Amino acid sequence: MVWRSILLLSMINLLLLFSSPPLRAEAASTSTVRPEFARKGALTCMKCHDDAAITQILLTPHAVKGDADTPFGQHDCESCHGASPEHVHSRPPEGALRDPPTVRFSGPHPSSLAERNAVCLGCHENGQAIHWTGSKHANNEVACTACHTVHIQKDPVLVRDRQATVCFSCHTEQRAQSFKPSHHPVREGKVICSDCHNPHGTGQDMMLVKDRINDTCYKCHAEKRGPFLFEHAPVREDCTLCHNPHGSTKPALLTLGVPWLCQECHDGGTHAGNPYNASKIFGNTLVAPAPQAMARGCLNCHLQIHGSNNPSAPFFTR
Ligand code: HEC
Ligand code: HEC
Ligand code: HEC
Ligand code: HEC
Ligand code: HEC
Ligand code: HEC
Ligand code: HEC
Ligand code: HEC
Ligand code: HEC
Ligand code: HEC
Known part of the structure; x- marks a missing residue:
């Protein structure tokens, strides 16, 4: 608690230090300045709102007194909460609430969105x-x-x-x-x-x-950008054809397990669509279960699924 009050005191001092020139300027021409803003800016508000949950704002980039672009370079608290003389000067009867500030971001009666x-x-x-x-x-x-x-x-x-x-x-x-x-x-x-x-x-x-999904992924996975000698069409088109960027029960964020993932697009009479018949690859010998379905499935052989640069690997096998 002690450090809090020390912190608060030093923040108030800082504010005083920085706010004195404008205050003097205001005093010199009382009638021309906009009277609705609290004369002493944040100091007026902080007489009552001195809780650290509020005054922490003085430690943020919004509270740069010397920068006229920040709220505290303008009307302090009222740059956001609006000029609120009714709130400051409110004299509510015992037990009632004060007139609210002009702009309320929280509480029971927030201003419109x-x-x-x-x-x-x-x-x-x-x-x-x-x-x-x-x-x-x-x-x-x-x-x-x-x-x-x-x-x-x-x-x-x-x-x-x-x-x-x-x-x-x-x-x-x-x-x-x-x-x-x-x-x-x-x-x-x-x-x-x-x-x-x-x-x-x-x-x-x-x-x-980024403009495209893939460009978003290339920010960090540049090695998948290619170009490759042999491109895998869906990889160039959209990474999310195979990956869910937010998470998956399958390895490597895949939307489906292999071989089913591959078979969404590859079927027909070849080994691609027929993982239980290996004869197409191993001559006339039927091997069951086929390697397409074992361990890493299709990826046992099609290692470079994102594309291959090997002149003898048009089928992404190395
Ligand atoms: C004299 C004491 C006092 C002063 C000065 C004061 N307030 Fe308040 N303010 C309160 C109290 C007390 C409440 C809580 C509501 C109530 O009890 O009326 C409150 C509530 C608020 C709320 C929350 C409103 C809501 O609906 O949740 C904001 C925002 C606020 N004040 C901003 C300011 C600003 C900005 C200033 C300076 C321009 C300021 N207050 C000056 C006493 C004060
Ligand atoms: C859905 C959440 C969300 C909403 C709604 C939102 N923001 Fe943001 N804002 C963020 C996130 C996340 C960042 C950080 C972005 C980054 O680091 O690239 C950010 C960054 C900022 C920044 C820059 C901070 C910095 O220094 O990098 C400003 C200014 C900002 N937002 C203002 C606004 C304004 C004004 C609105 C309303 C019109 C708004 N934001 C609505 C989430 C949001
Ligand atoms: C009077 C002008 C002004 C108003 C009003 C204002 N901001 Fe800012 N804001 C700034 C300036 C100036 C900065 C510091 C430079 C920057 O990062 O752009 C800043 C910084 C920020 C940052 C970055 C903070 C950080 O820690 O890096 C966020 C986020 C932000 N403002 C959001 C908001 C939100 C949300 C609102 C409305 C509740 C708001 N601002 C109202 C001027 C303002
Ligand atoms: C950059 C805009 C901005 C500035 C400057 C600002 N506030 Fe706020 N104020 C908000 C927002 C937004 C909320 C809603 C809660 C939040 O986002 O932290 C809020 C909430 C509040 C609340 C209500 C807290 C609650 O518990 O509901 C009070 C009181 C308050 N501000 C007072 C002040 C005082 C006093 C100052 C000056 C020291 C100030 N505000 C400066 C934007 C601002
Ligand atoms: C900001 C950088 C970043 C971006 C952008 C990004 N990634 Fe990643 N990605 C990573 C990091 C870091 C890892 C490694 C995570 C780990 O080692 O646990 C990763 C891992 C992965 C993995 C492997 C996950 C695993 O469990 O083995 C896949 C697949 C992947 N990312 C796909 C994508 C896709 C698709 C996109 C575009 C939608 C994308 N990433 C965008 C940083 C990024
Ligand atoms: C045709 C389906 C498919 C598409 C499209 C695809 N991937 Fe993959 N990706 C896979 C498979 C299958 C694996 C698992 C490879 C393995 O285990 O060896 C994988 C693994 C990964 C990994 C983790 C292992 C590694 O190689 O680093 C990353 C990262 C990755 N992909 C990123 C991407 C990005 C980025 C894109 C878009 C440019 C993309 N993928 C498009 C099928 C695909
Ligand atoms: C690695 C990049 C990446 C990250 C990290 C990421 N997203 Fe996404 N997000 C995407 C891509 C790409 C899409 C569009 C394709 C899709 O839906 O799979 C998307 C779509 C979405 C959608 C729309 C989904 C729909 O079906 O309408 C939401 C919502 C979303 N993301 C929220 C989030 C949130 C929240 C986070 C952080 C927890 C997050 N994202 C992190 C890449 C990412
Ligand atoms: C207050 C609730 C809320 C918060 C907090 C929020 N969002 Fe959203 N977001 C929504 C709503 C509502 C939609 C529109 C409906 C939908 O697609 O689910 C949406 C949609 C999205 C979308 C889909 C955009 C599209 O074009 O379809 C993305 C991506 C997203 N949010 C990202 C984020 C990120 C990142 C954050 C945190 C920095 C965030 N959201 C925080 C409510 C929120
Ligand atoms: C979203 C659809 C899609 C998915 C999923 C997919 N592919 Fe492909 N694949 C294609 C297309 C389109 C081609 C190009 C076909 C052509 O040029 O005739 C291709 C080409 C290939 C080729 C080269 C064949 C040739 O004739 O040039 C191989 C090998 C291949 N894919 C293996 C796989 C494997 C293994 C998987 C699973 C990890 C997979 N693919 C997942 C759409 C897909
Ligand atoms: C044992 C290694 C091996 C496995 C496992 C394997 N392939 Fe192949 N695949 C090859 C070879 C080698 C070729 C080159 C053409 C040929 O000899 O038939 C090829 C060619 C292809 C082609 C292009 C020619 C055609 O027949 O359409 C596609 C598409 C393909 N494989 C997809 C798959 C899919 C999908 C799986 C998983 C279900 C898979 N492969 C499993 C070795 C394998």
């Missing part, structure tokens, strides 16, 4: 959130603050090993997939949702960070 998002977009619509309008999240009425927490030193959704927890609160299917035996190490923070998705929308399908 449009109002809340407009505050954030007022400063951010040209950065990360440039594709926000029309994105899946915007269209489904997700608030900026459904993911972002601003009254905290480190916003969890921006911390690699904490981000997934935020997304999982709504995306329970992806959460379940992340517990399957084969999964990208998302919960561990090594590969995170925002490595593949920009949750503010991108103008691409599924809010992917």
